[in-house]
Amino acid sequence: MGFTKTTNPAGVAILHVEGQLIVGNRQELKTMVQDGLDRGERKFLIDCSQTAYIDSSGLGALVTLSKKVREVQGELRMAGLNEDLRALFELTKLDSLFPISPTVEDALASF
Amino acid sequence: MQPHAAPLRLTVRRSRSSVGSAVAVSLTVPADVRFVEEAVELMARHCLSGLAPGQRIGFRVRVLLAEALTNSILFGADGNPARTVRLAAELTDHAIRLQVTDDGPGFDPEVIPDPTAPGGVSKSIGRGLFLIRSLADQVEFNEQGNTIWMTLQRS
Numbered sequence: 001m002g003f004t005k006t007t008n009p010a011g012v013a014i015l016h017v018e019g020q021l022i023v024g025n026r027q028e029l030k031t032m033v034q035d036g037l038d039r040g041e042r043k044f045l046i047d048c049s050q051t052a053y054i055d056s057s058g059l060g061a062l063v064t065l066s067k068k069v070r071e072v073q074g075e076l077r078m079a080g081l082n083e084d085l086r087a088l089f090e091l092t093k094l095d096s097l098f099p100i101s102p103t104v105e106d107a108l109a110s111f
Numbered sequence: 112m113q114p115h116a117a118p119l120r121l122t123v124r125r126s127r128s129s130v131g132s133a134v135a136v137s138l139t140v141p142a143d144v145r146f147v148e149e150a151v152e153l154m155a156r157h158c159l160s161g162l163a164p165g166q167r168i169g170f171r172v173r174v175l176l177a178e179a180l181t182n183s184i185l186f187g188a189d190g191n192p193a194r195t196v197r198l199a200a201e202l203t204d205h206a207i208r209l210q211v212t213d214d215g216p217g218f219d220p221e222v223i224p225d226p227t228a229p230g231g232v233s234k235s236i237g238r239g240l241f242l243i244r245s246l247a248d249q250v251e252f253n254e255q256g257n258t259i260w261m262t263l264q265r266s
Contacts, residue, residue, distance in 0.1 A: 001148075019148075020148060020173075020177075022147055022148060022151075022177050022181070023144045023147055023177070023181045023185075024144045024145050024146075024147050024148050025148070052170075052173070053170055053173045053174050053177070054174075055174055055177040055178055055181065055239075055242070056178055056181075056236075056237075056238035056239040056241075056242050057181060057239075059238055060234075060235035060236050060238065061235070063233065063234070063235045064235045067233070083167075084167060084170040084171075088174075088242070091227075091241075091242070091245050092226060092227060092232070092238055092241070092242070093227045093232045094232065096232060097232060097233065
């Protein structure tokens with residue numbers, strides 16, 4: 001459970017969220033994205049295909065990251081949300097803030 | 112990262128009456144957010160065990176527990192690991208009733224702004240109680256505002 005990062009040949013940083021994104025581990029994800037930004041990365045994909053649940057702290061961390069990435073003219077997309085996670089984003093209207101793709105492949109094709 | 116402390120211990124009581132069976136589960140958690148993941152899993156596993164709940168109720172139970180526990184740790188107990196937060200659940204044939212109590216002064220749930228209102232969506236904070244109200248079938252507070260009950264119907 002945790003986060004792993006891969007980079008595709010086009011330079012998109014893919015952050016895989018395994019398990020949950022909650023108050024106890026959100027800082028780790030924020031640090032991973034910030035480190036990428038510091039290295040010059042500008043395209044980020046959050047892969048939720050192995051994510052069990054996200055709480056409001058995790059949603060807040062994603063909002064913060066989205067702002068940080070946009071500030072440097074970067075792009076942050078989400079993909080692989082299950083039905084429950086998708087409903088969570090719709091309930092909170094965060095689906096208006098993040099481009100959300102059904103699969104990682106779909107998202108990578110959108111960058 | 113797991114906190115270095117004694118493992119969390121769950122207390123389980125079972126009862127049976129003419130109206131059906133019931134299980135009461137409780138857990139005391141140090142007020143440290145590093146315990147949230149483990150505490151939620153322990154409670155959720157017992158709330159959902161043997162009852163073949165669908166994925167949706169499992170998701171709701173976990174998010175509700177995580178939200179209420181985090182709120183109590185951060186705002187009720189000021190994130191002070193010397194203080195504790197108590198989780199409890201009453202499990203009947205028809206419902207799961209979750210309870211979270213802290214030793215803080217409590218808060219007024221009516222003054223929390225709607226995070227989906229204009230300007231709220233782009234904020235990083237303020238979604239916890241909204242999620243609780245959206246995902247639970249019934250939400251109640253005690254008068255002081257330091258205990259919350261969240262009920263989910265099984266069907």
